[in-house]
Amino acid sequence: MTILLSIALLSSCNNASTSGESNRGTTKLVPIVRNSENPSSIFLGIVDKVEGDTSISYVAKGLYLNDTVGFIVEVNKTIPAGINSDGSVNEKDGFKTGSVTFKKSGMESDLFVSALGQLWHVNGIDKMKTEPIQPLAFFSNKKPVNLDKSSTNSFKLFFDQKSSNPGEIFFTFDTYKRSIEFQEKDAKYRSTIAHAFAQ
Numbered sequence: 001m002t003i004l005l006s007i008a009l010l011s012s013c014n015n016a017s018t019s020g021e022s023n024r025g026t027t028k029l030v031p032i033v034r035n036s037e038n039p040s041s042i043f044l045g046i047v048d049k050v051e052g053d054t055s056i057s058y059v060a061k062g063l064y065l066n067d068t069v070g071f072i073v074e075v076n077k078t079i080p081a082g083i084n085s086d087g088s089v090n091e092k093d094g095f096k097t098g099s100v101t102f103k104k105s106g107m108e109s110d111l112f113v114s115a116l117g118q119l120w121h122v123n124g125i126d127k128m129k130t131e132p133i134q135p136l137a138f139f140s141n142k143k144p145v146n147l148d149k150s151s152t153n154s155f156k157l158f159f160d161q162k163s164s165n166p167g168e169i170f171f172t173f174d175t176y177k178r179s180i181e182f183q184e185k186d187a188k189y190r191s192t193i194a195h196a197f198a199q
Contacts, residue, residue, distance in 0.1 A: 027178050032062035032069060032115065039119040040184040044070055046175070054078070056147050059105060060180050062117075069112035071128065072103040073154075073180060074174060079145040082138050095138050100171070102133040102153060102197065113198050120190040125198035133197060135159045136166075150176035159189075159196035167192030 027047045033039045044060040047070075051057075054077055061070035081093035104110075109128035117125040136158040139145065146154055152174045159167040167190075170183035184190075 018058045023104040027055075029061055029063050029068065032064050033119060034111075036119065040187075042116070042119075042182040044180050046178040046180065057103070058116050059109065064115035066113065067111045067115070068108055069115050070105060070107045070185050071112055073173070074103060074132075075099070075145070075147065077145070079137075079139050081144050082140050082143050083142045085142070089095055094140075095136055097136050097170075099139065099160075100123050100135065100157065100173075102139045103130045104130055113194070116194050116197065120187075120194055122191050122194040125194055127199040128197055133159075136161055137171075137194070147175065152176060156185075163192060165189075165192065169193055169194060 027045045029045055029047075030043060032042050032044060034041070034043075037071075042062075046058045047061050048059040049056055052117045055074050056077065057074045057163040058071050059070065060073055061068055063069070076096075076099045079096065079099045080090060080093040082090050084090050110126060113128045116128045117123065121199075126197060138156040138158075140154045152172065155171040155173065157169050159169070165188075168185045169189060170185060172181040172183065174180065
């Protein structure tokens with residue numbers, strides 16, 4: 001199982017792996033929602049990572065009912081601060097497409113999309129896209145990203161930029177807690193975001 005997961009992860013990365021680090025056995029999987037009646041936050045744990053030349057791919061997993069769900073999230077190693085030292089927004093470099101990429105890792109990713117559809121009441125979705133999903137990302141930290149250190153990295157993601165109403169969601173990538181979290185801005189964006197992940 002470990003070999004198959006490693007092969008799947010490596011084959012899905014654009015960059016050649018330079019090192020790998022496994023946290024399996026140290027990260028306990030937890031339910032992806034704390035309140036299924038109000039699923040405004042979605043949680044997954046980071047259980048493994050593969051380092052590439054320009055980015056690091058992290059395997060994120062959680063539990064929904066009796067299923068293990070998850071995907072790969074690839075984060076660029078060089079992301080400029082989105083907030084300037086004076087507190088203003090870095091309009092030039094704060095918004096980037098491709099700094100955060102979501103990738104299918106197998107059946108667990110299909111189960112994640114299916115779970116998202118059930119929780120957010122979005123019908124007709126049960127598989128994750130096979131192509132990478134790259135929302136427009138605003139990095140809302142005051143310092144550039146540093147994946148070599150344990151840190152909490154906050155983003156605002158915008159899905160389906162071609163839409164007149166792109167789906168917005170807050171995204172926290174925490175290498176200290178080894179977790180990621182999607183925090184809902186408004187329930188009106190649920191369908192757009194869910195369909196952005198779905199095939």
